Amino acid sequence: xxxxxxxxxxxxxxxxxxxxxxxxxxxxxxxxxxxxxxxxxxxxxxxxxxxxxxxxxxxxxxxxxxxxxxxxxxxxxxxxxxxxxxxxxxxxxxxxxxxxxxxxxxxxxxxxxxxxxxxxxxxxxxxxxxxxxxxxxxxxxxxxxxxxxxxxxxxxxxxxxxxxxxxxxxxxxxxxxxxxxxxxxxxxxxxxxxxxxxxxxxxxxxxxxxxxxxxxxxxxxxxxxxxxxxxxxxxxxxxxxxxxxxxxxxxxxxxxxxxxxxxxxxxxxxxxxxxxxxxxxxxxxxxxxxxxxxxxxxxxxxxxxxxxxxxxxxxxxxxxxxxxxxxxxxxxxxxxxxxxxxxxxxxxxxxxxxxxxxxxxxxxxxxxxxxxxxxxxxxxxxxxxxxxxxxxxxxxxxxxxxxxxxxxxxxxxxxxxxxxxxxxxxxxxxxxxxxxxxxxxxxxxxxxxxxxxxxxxxxxxxxxxxxxxxxxxxxxxxxxxxxxxxxxxxxxxxxxxxxxxxxxxxxxxxxxxxxxxxxxxxxxxxxxxxxxxxxxxxxxxxxxxxxxxxxx
Amino acid sequence: xxxxxxxxxxxxxxxxxxxxxxxxxxxxxxxxxxxxxxxxxxxxxxxxxxxxxxxxxxxxxxxxxxxxxxxxxxxxxxxxxxxxxxxxxxxxxxxxxxxxxxxxxxxxxxxxxxxxxxxxxxxxxxxxxxxxxxxxxxxxxxxxxxxxxxxxxxxxxxxxxxxxxxx
Amino acid sequence: xxxxxxxxxxxxxxxxxxxxxxxxxxxxxxxxxxxxxxxxxxxxxxxxxxxxxxxxxxxxxxxxxxxxxxxxxxxxxxxxxxxxxxxxxxxxxxxxxxxxxxxxxxxxxxx
Numbered sequence: 001x002x003x004x005x006x007x008x009x010x011x012x013x014x015x016x017x018x019x020x021x022x023x024x025x026x027x028x029x030x031x032x033x034x035x036x037x038x039x040x041x042x043x044x045x046x047x048x049x050x051x052x053x054x055x056x057x058x059x060x061x062x063x064x065x066x067x068x069x070x071x072x073x074x075x076x077x078x079x080x081x082x083x084x085x086x087x088x089x090x091x092x093x094x095x096x097x098x099x100x101x102x103x104x105x106x107x108x109x110x111x112x113x114x115x116x117x118x119x120x121x122x123x124x125x126x127x128x129x130x131x132x133x134x135x136x137x138x139x140x141x142x143x144x145x146x147x148x149x150x151x152x153x154x155x156x157x158x159x160x161x162x163x164x165x166x167x168x169x170x171x172x173x174x175x176x177x178x179x180x181x182x183x184x185x186x187x188x189x190x191x192x193x194x195x196x197x198x199x200x201x202x203x204x205x206x207x208x209x210x211x212x213x214x215x216x217x218x219x220x221x222x223x224x225x226x227x228x229x230x231x232x233x234x235x236x237x238x239x240x241x242x243x244x245x246x247x248x249x250x251x252x253x254x255x256x257x258x259x260x261x262x263x264x265x266x267x268x269x270x271x272x273x274x275x276x277x278x279x280x281x282x283x284x285x286x287x288x289x290x291x292x293x294x295x296x297x298x299x300x301x302x303x304x305x306x307x308x309x310x311x312x313x314x315x316x317x318x319x320x321x322x323x324x325x326x327x328x329x330x331x332x333x334x335x336x337x338x339x340x341x342x343x344x345x346x347x348x349x350x351x352x353x354x355x356x357x358x359x360x361x362x363x364x365x366x367x368x369x370x371x372x373x374x375x376x377x378x379x380x381x382x383x384x385x386x387x388x389x390x391x392x393x394x395x396x397x398x399x400x401x402x403x404x405x406x407x408x409x410x411x412x413x414x415x416x417x418x419x420x421x422x423x424x425x426x427x428x429x430x431x432x433x434x435x436x437x438x439x440x441x442x443x444x445x446x447x448x449x450x451x452x453x454x455x456x457x458x459x460x461x462x463x464x465x466x467x468x469x470x471x472x473x474x475x476x477x478x479x480x481x482x483x484x485x486x487x488x489x490x491x492x493x494x495x496x497x498x499x500x501x502x503x504x505x506x507x508x509x510x511x512x513x514x515x516x517x518x519x520x521x522x523x524x525x526x527x528x529x530x531x532x533x534x535x536x537x538x539x540x541x542x543x544x545x546x547x548x549x550x551x552x
Numbered sequence: 553x554x555x556x557x558x559x560x561x562x563x564x565x566x567x568x569x570x571x572x573x574x575x576x577x578x579x580x581x582x583x584x585x586x587x588x589x590x591x592x593x594x595x596x597x598x599x600x601x602x603x604x605x606x607x608x609x610x611x612x613x614x615x616x617x618x619x620x621x622x623x624x625x626x627x628x629x630x631x632x633x634x635x636x637x638x639x640x641x642x643x644x645x646x647x648x649x650x651x652x653x654x655x656x657x658x659x660x661x662x663x664x665x666x667x668x669x670x671x672x673x674x675x676x677x678x679x680x681x682x683x684x685x686x687x688x689x690x691x692x693x694x695x696x697x698x699x700x701x702x703x704x705x706x707x708x709x710x711x712x713x714x715x716x717x718x719x
Numbered sequence: 720x721x722x723x724x725x726x727x728x729x730x731x732x733x734x735x736x737x738x739x740x741x742x743x744x745x746x747x748x749x750x751x752x753x754x755x756x757x758x759x760x761x762x763x764x765x766x767x768x769x770x771x772x773x774x775x776x777x778x779x780x781x782x783x784x785x786x787x788x789x790x791x792x793x794x795x796x797x798x799x800x801x802x803x804x805x806x807x808x809x810x811x812x813x814x815x816x817x818x819x820x821x822x823x824x825x826x827x828x829x830x
Contacts, residue, residue: 007695007707018692022662026778027734030681033781038632039662047782049805050816051737080815095815097736121632151697151707157669158641158700161634238638243607277645278699283712348811419801420809428800430811480799 001062001371002147002293004112011154012109015116019043020102027099042160043105044090044118048423051095055118056108060128060146060170061089063372065365070111072357078104083357085342085350087414087465088167089127089374090118094421116154121162123153123234129171129178130375133294134383136331140189140197142172144290145226152227152280159234163241164249166234167206179376179492181205181214182468184251185233190220198222203233203263204255207462211498212252217264223287228279232271236263297369297384302334306387321405321443322394336387338368340380340397341404341412345441346434349415350378359400367393377414379407410440410452410519414465418458418475419482425458427475427482428508432456435512440519449519451531453491468492470533471515472499484511488518488544489536500541503549514548521547554683557652557674559690561683566602566623568656581625584609595620604656607635611643618649626672628657637670644671644701664689671701725787725798727764728755729771730805731780739805739817740780742767748780750817752806757788757795 004012019039026036040046044055056071063071071091075083078100079093086092096104108114118125126149133141149168153159159166171178172189180186186202199221205214221229233251240258242248255263313320328337340360342350352360364372364382367389373381385393397403406412413436416422418429433456440446455469466472472487483505490499506514519532521544526535536544555562566579571586581602587594594601595617602623605611614621624643626636636655643649654674655667661682664675668690677683697707705713729742740748741755749755758764764785771783787798797803808816 005711007710011693011695011697011707014693014695021692029778033775035660047732047737049801050739050808051732095737099735121634154697155666155693156698157666157696158637158698159634160666161632161637161663163634235638239635243633243635273646278701278703280699280708282708285715286708286711289711419804420811425801428804428810430809434811482800 001064002143002290008151009109009112012112012114012116015043015114015155016102016105016109019105023098023102038120042117042120042122043101044115045096045098045101046119046423048094048421049419050421052098052101053421054093054096054101054104054115055086055090056093056113056115057118057125058089058091058113058374059150060126060132060143061130061374061376062132062143063364063374064111065361065370065372067111067113068357068361068364068372070107070113072354072361074104074107075354075357077107082351082353084348084417085352085374085378085380087350087376087378087416087463088125089376090125091374092417094417119165120160121164121166122160123156123162123166123168126150126153127167127169127178127183127376129173129176130373130381131177131328131337131383132172132373133296134330134335134337135173136329137175138173138331139191140172141291141294142170142178142187142189143294144287145187145189145199145223146170147290147293148227148282148287149230152230156234159238162234162238163243164246164251166237166251168230174494176492176494176496177375179465179468179496181496182207182211182465182492183214185230186214187226192220196222199226201229201233203267204252205496206250206252207465207467208250209247209460209462210250210253211462211467212256213496213498214252215255215260215263217260217267224282224284227282228274229267229271231280232267232274235274236266236270240266296332297371299332299335299384300386302332302386302388304333304387306334306390309387309390312391318398318405319391319394321447322398322403323390324447325405325407325409326403327390330384332384334387336385336390338382338385338390338393339375339407340382340402341406342379342402343406343412343437344401344404345406345411346438347401348430349413349433352380356400356402359396360402363393363396377412379412405443406446408451408453409446410449410454411437411446413437413454413456414469415456416458416464418456418464422458424461425475426460426477427458427484429456429458429464429473429475432473432475432484432508432511435508436515439512439516448523449532450529451533452519454515455490465492466490467498468496469499470536471518473511473515476505478505482508484508486511486514486518488541489533491533497537502541503545517547518544553676553678554680555674555676556683556686559686562674566600568604568625579622581623584614591617602652602654605636605639607633607639611639611647615647618643618647618651621649621651623652623654623674624649625654625656628655628659631658631660631663637666640667640671641701661685661689665693669696669700669702669704724761725789726757726759726795727761727785728752728757728788728795728797729764729767729783729785730755730802731771731774731783734778734781742771746770748774752797752817753794755788758785 046053084092168185169178169183170187182205188200201218202214326339368382413433415429415433419425453470455465456473457464457466458475468490474485485505486502487499579600600622604625744756788795807818
């Protein structure tokens with residue numbers, strides 16, 4: 001994985017020093033809260049319901065064991081012994097003190113991490129496929145390009161005061177695990193007919209109160225042109241994005257109001273004009289330098305099957321379930337990708353204790369070439385595990401409550417922090433996730449229900465991705481009481497779709513019953529092993545509406 | 553209110569004139585709309601002339617007149633309206649403007665580094681203390697990743713230089 | 720028909736650690752809702768809000784605002800779920816926040 005050179009290191013250290021100065025000015029009274037707020041937000045520091053909250057970036061979701069140990073250390077030293085992995089490959093600490101945040105940032109900088117641009121109207125932490133560099137189907141590892149975007153977008157002088165926040169996702173696989181079409185810019189690595197690899201560029205996707213699917217404005221962008229082309233998109237947005245209405249300020253509104261063809265032409269015109277000015281050019285040697293950091297680890301030559309692992313799978317149903325759900329095929333024979341579930345039955349989605357983080361760091365160091373991934377579905381991944389190590393790994397994960405075999409199943413629920421922590425929330429998200437997880441806990445039931453993505457947001461900002469949940473749940477406030485609106489049929493993969501609202505909202509307890517009924521109807525209606533989403537796409541919303549609300 | 557020009561405290565030598573105000577003697581900065589309406593008369597005056605551009609206005613429309621303008625004042629009605637960052641870069645890089653680009657309005661100390669990177673050379677800051685901290689704020693970052701109007705060598709260029717030297 | 724106005728209390732977050740605090744009858748700040756002053760009239764509430772600006776200026780607290788409370792047999796309680804959660808802590812972690820009696824203590828300092 002990428003390692004900072006002296007330049008990267010210097011910049012992150014200078015940012016910490018700058019922020020330390022900003023905090024000092026705030027405490028000394030040189031800055032009012034109104035003046036300080038944008039400064040602290042640009043460094044990921046919020047004031048939430050109970051305390052400050054610090055959001056730390058895990059760029060494109062890749063971590064080393066050393067970095068994970070530092071995250072544990074911070075949880076223990078400055079916070080309350082845990083952290084929350086978010087839906088954007090970040091980790092949040094819920095209880096830091098203002099005066100100690102610069103110290104936290106110093107500690108992070110010592111392991112090449114930061115909170116730069118994890119909030120504010122700037123280019124946010126770039127996200128990617130959690131299986132990058134490990135999955136067999138991959139066209140090319142997207143992370144070198146994500147790292148290049150990270151550097152380019154860090155302290156960009158022209159694009160740090162955009163109309164609104166800006167999120168970029170990159171994937172290198174045909175199966176999209178990075179939800180690129182619901183990002184401001186989504187990039188797919190694709191192979192042209194001539195065999196050249198480049199980017200397909202999607203612009204104007206997003207969730208929030210006006211969910212939209214991105215439009216494709218470039219079918220094939222040569223890799224060498226990536227940053228210059230991104231600058232053209234950003235400049236078009238910075239100049240023309242709406243600033244009169246906060247709710248219409250995202251690029252999705254500009255793109256959809258302008259129209260695909262016209263927006264594409266505007267970007268192309270800007271891109272053409274930029275040539276001959278000072279477009280950002282990345283020397284091939286620099287690309288090669290970054291790519292080299294992401295070279296595959298030294299995999300051993302192994303037979304693909306491991307007899308001891310297969311034997312245990314035959315004897316132990318729990319191990320077999322874990323293999324079935326949490327272990328994915330690796331591109332190297334004899335290796336596997338292991339998902340670590342942060343969704344224990346009845347637990348808080350995405351939360352991990354400092355001890356769990358330390359354990360995972362140890363496992364990564366000894367069993368996965370020192371590499372870890374963080375997923376936007378709020379789980380962790382050990383990307384390169386020898387199959388023969390799976391039994392030992394499973395036992396150790398299980399002892400720490402990290403082996404729930406539910407990846408992609410009903411209890412693998414995404415939930416934002418909601419009203420238990422968040423200042424913007426209208427309703428709690430975590431308790432309904434917990435109740436659903438307990439209701440659907442039975443492993444046989446979950447496996448029978450098959451792939452199912454339940455996503456819960458506590459407000460219209462949609463941090464819990466409810467618009468793209470197969471079953472989406474949105475918390476709303478009705479006269480001081482929490483209600484939940486249910487939508488069906490959303491998806492964030494390469495066939496992205498937005499969920500359709502089922503009807504009037506429910507109380508928390510009723511919402512759990514309604515989800516149960518929806519799943520019951522799915523089991524009645526499914527044909528030929530259809531997944532929930534396939535079934536819904538075939539039969540439509542009507543039978544579900546009739547079952548829940550009656551025929552009229 | 554304090555003016556900084558080329559990194560130093562400077563005396564205000566331009567009068568900011570509104571759209572209806574009578575024109576005083578000497579150097580003035582006028583709103584873009586007034587400039588359009590009174591262009592001939594304004595250019596015929598024997599005094600330095602500046603134009604104030606609001607964020608939604610297009611600097612490209614001034615391109616033919618740029619050599620005759622001493623100051624382009626780019627307005628920040630609110631600090632968070634970042635359109636002028638693009639306007640400044642376009643003035644420098646696309647339109648070749650060589651005169652003063654001045655940041656006016658809600659200009660914060662913590663934005664000055666980025667402003668100077670995109671081509672601003674003068675800053676009207678609201679607090680005297682922020683003006684005093686100019687050198688400090690400009691020294692907060694010693695490296696930059698992106699090429700911009702300030703032509704600072706980027707980290708990419710420095711790495712490339714180091715590679716060439718090593719060969 | 721206009722609803723009768725509810726009594727209100729005044730809350731903020733401490734600048735230094737973000738802790739939720741309440742304005743007391745003596746004009747100080749307490750981390751305990753039970754010690755909050757309850758203002759029976761709009762005028763009293765607005766006056767307390769205006770007075771609190773001095774503590775904002777003095778960098779003691781940030782984000783000051785009024786919220787509705789409802790009288791009850793065991794004393795007043797916040798009307799909205801949001802304020803109930805602020806007064807106690809996360810409903811999903813009863814070991815954290817004011818409800819656990821440890822909200823301002825954690826990390827290295829608590830040990």
